[in-house]
Amino acid sequence: MPRILIVEDEHIIRSAVRKMLTHAGYDVSDAGSVEEAEEHDLSSFDLIISDLRLPGAPGTEMIRRAPTTPVLIMTSYASLRSAVDSMKLGAVEYIAKPFDHNEMLALVAAILERKSTIAAADGSSAVTAKTAHQTADSDPASIMFGQCEPMQRVFTLIRKVAPTGTTVLIQGESGTGKELAARALHLLSPRATAPLISVNCAAIPESLIESELFGHEKGAFTGAVNARTGLIEAANGGSLFLDEIGELPAEAQSRLLRVLQEGEIRKVGSTQSIKVNVRMLAATHRNLKAMTRSGEFREDLFYRLNVMQVRIPPLRDRQGDILILARRFLKRQGAKMGKPDLQFSADAVRTIERHRWPGNVRELENAIERATILCDSELITPALLDLNGDGEYIPETLVAGNNEQADAQGLGSQGDLSLEDYFQHFVLENQDRMSETELAQKLGISRKSLWERRQRLGIPRKKTSGS
Ligand SMILES: Nc1ncnc2c1ncn2[C@@H]1O[C@H](COP(=O)(O)OP(=O)(O)OP(=O)(O)O)[C@@H](O)[C@H]1O
16 A cells, blocks of 8 residues: 655645545555654655645755655645746655645556656666656556547657657647646656646636746836746746646737747846747647637747647547546546445446547546445446536447447436536536636636636536637
């Protein structure tokens, strides 16, 4: 059973993370500070998860004190930059608070998997934080699953493009695996040992995007008490993944264009430029080309980004893969929750194959996690999958090898509209004509919480890709 140490001074967060990880089957210890952590034999842990800001020494100190154990740094949004610096010090990953449970569990599983792959390759059980960063397995299939023809084509393209250093635009509906593809492109490139900095342009408040990306000088704006390094500079030597690039405001688009054209950045409030060597990876679920026509996205920037394009197909077009993925997720969730013998009923299999999966792989993962939690027997039924949300199904004729009339029993009916249903309906109905900012304004929430809710509910950002 993998051993994990949590270093966090806030009691509530510490016990929540502890509970979540224990529940997922890990052997968990905790400490309130670096000093307290040292009372444990640090080399006996497979992973250390540490808050950045702690009383006494900062969380990054754990990297030095436990050189053979990967360290995952937790940080509040405001200290994202320090997280980036901690990556440079050798932290394997960082996660911004607030994070949701799935995000944390997925990250922990990925780090531990990476650690054991490298240990196996090294023939040793020890791994340094730095080498854990170099997941360089030469196959995208080790990072994301895909056996069907369309995914095999994506993998072939990734294998060809990854080593080149070319700018890549990753397109695909929400939840199709764009971020995983970016990871594969980075890890299969010569930059694999340098940081991959991921920035979600939709989750950062609009007013902060520029200073986040480009950094700022002291006094550049109210509140800029000290000069700060931007995320692009922090990714120097490595790759920068700009997720939801379509949400980048106009000003930031112009600055980004300059980075791509001239390989240099200028901090907000500065007159001087600094040279940077960063590989750009960008992703969007929106039709950027159409956005250039409506003036929402700069055409020159679009062409700079669109040097190579990787299109991740929606899950409904990966018929051969859906059930295998579903079974993999069920096995993983079942193992985490101490229910290793779970299986899908025949009806559940048909439901999974017929569902349109508008939220793609994320929706599938979420549905299976939910069903695993709720299941009291060993059989997952359609009712537990609860896939009635959008009421759309793949026509029977398109479901491979299925000639029977599917049994829709247990799919549930449209009940009363809950707040979450309202949120989902509103977003689905309006997202084609509204930007994320407008949607958030209409719903009376921030862009960040709009983004968080989309993740939590596993809902797509667009009904059709439109591209
Ligand atoms: N091919 C795959 N194999 C295994 N897991 C996958 C695959 N594709 C996606 N996932 C999982 O599905 C979830 C969503 O993937 P990811 O975040 O990469 O999608 P995305 O397209 O970047 O989503 P968004 O547009 O919302 O940012 C993640 O938990 C990821 O691990």
